[in-house]
Amino acid sequence: MGDSSYFVHDKVEKAKRVEEKRSMILDFLANEMFSTSEILGQLLGLSRTATFKTLKSMEKQDLVRLHHIEYELAQRGKQTIWGLTPKGALLATDLDTFQVDFYEAGRIATSTIAHSIAIQRVKVTGLTKGWLNWVSSRKLKQIAAKDKKKWLQIPDALGTSPDGKTVAFEVEKTIKTPKRYESILSNYAKMFLDKTVDEVYYICPENIAKRLEILFLKFNKIIIDGRSYPVHENVLKRIHFLSYDDWNELK
Structure with a gap:
C-alpha cells in the first residue's frame, strides 16, 4: 500500500x-x-x-x-x-x-442597510491595509450609552491606523445642515481634547468630499462645555475628507 x-x-x-x-x-x-x-x-x-x-x-x-x-x-x-x-x-x-x-x-430600513454596506466597504478596505480594532456603529452605540459624556459624537466606525492612531470614520451618503456639522465639529474638538479619538476621516462621494472640507474651514467657532472658542487649526488638521477612491488608494 x-x-x-x-x-x-x-x-x-x-x-x-x-x-x-x-x-x-x-x-x-x-x-x-x-x-x-x-x-x-x-x-x-x-x-x-x-x-x-x-x-x-x-x-x-x-x-x-x-x-x-x-x-x-x-x-x-x-x-x-x-x-x-x-x-x-x-x-x-x-x-x-x-x-x-x-x-x-x-x-x-433599506436606507440603514445601504448606509451600513457603505461603511462595511470602507471597513474591509481598511482591514486589507492593516487597520485594526474596528468597531461598528452598532457596537459604538452600545458603548456610548454607558458613557455619554465621553462619546459626544458616535462615529459610523472606529479603527486604529497602521501608525497607532484611533480614528473615527464618518461615511456620508447625504449632506447634513451646516448647523449640524458645526455641532459635530464641536463634539469632535472635545473628543480630541479628551483623547477619545485622535483623528476623523470623512469618506464621501467625490462631489461631496471637497465641498464638505470647504464648509468645515468656514466655521469660526466651536462650543465646548458651554463656552465658545475660535476654531484652532490643530482641530481642523485632524479632520480629513476623502472620496471613496481616495480611501481605496490611500497607502
Whole structure:
C-alpha cells in the first residue's frame, strides 16, 4: 500500500482553511449582522465563486442565510445580502459581552442597510491595509450609552491606523445642515481634547468630499462645555475628507 500521509495532511490543511474562512466571516458578521458576497470576498481575499461556495456551505450549517432586498434600487435593482442566523450569532458572539445579534428580514430600513454596506466597504478596505480594532456603529452605540459624556459624537466606525492612531470614520451618503456639522465639529474638538479619538476621516462621494472640507474651514467657532472658542487649526488638521477612491488608494 502506498503512503497516504500526504493525503491525510492535505485533508487536514483543507479543513483548517475552511474553518479559518468560516471564523473570519462569523467574526465580521458578529459586528455587522449582514453583508454582501462582494465585501466578504474582499475580506477573505477570494474570488466571487469561491466566496459564494463558502457562504453556501455555511448556509447549509444554518450559520448564514441569503436574503433578497432592494437597498440600492436606483443603482442596481434587487440586491442580495447574507444575514447572520440565530445559530450563527450564538457561535459568533463575544463571550465577554455575550450580545447575540442576528439579522431579521424586514426589521432594518433599506436606507440603514445601504448606509451600513457603505461603511462595511470602507471597513474591509481598511482591514486589507492593516487597520485594526474596528468597531461598528452598532457596537459604538452600545458603548456610548454607558458613557455619554465621553462619546459626544458616535462615529459610523472606529479603527486604529497602521501608525497607532484611533480614528473615527464618518461615511456620508447625504449632506447634513451646516448647523449640524458645526455641532459635530464641536463634539469632535472635545473628543480630541479628551483623547477619545485622535483623528476623523470623512469618506464621501467625490462631489461631496471637497465641498464638505470647504464648509468645515468656514466655521469660526466651536462650543465646548458651554463656552465658545475660535476654531484652532490643530482641530481642523485632524479632520480629513476623502472620496471613496481616495480611501481605496490611500497607502
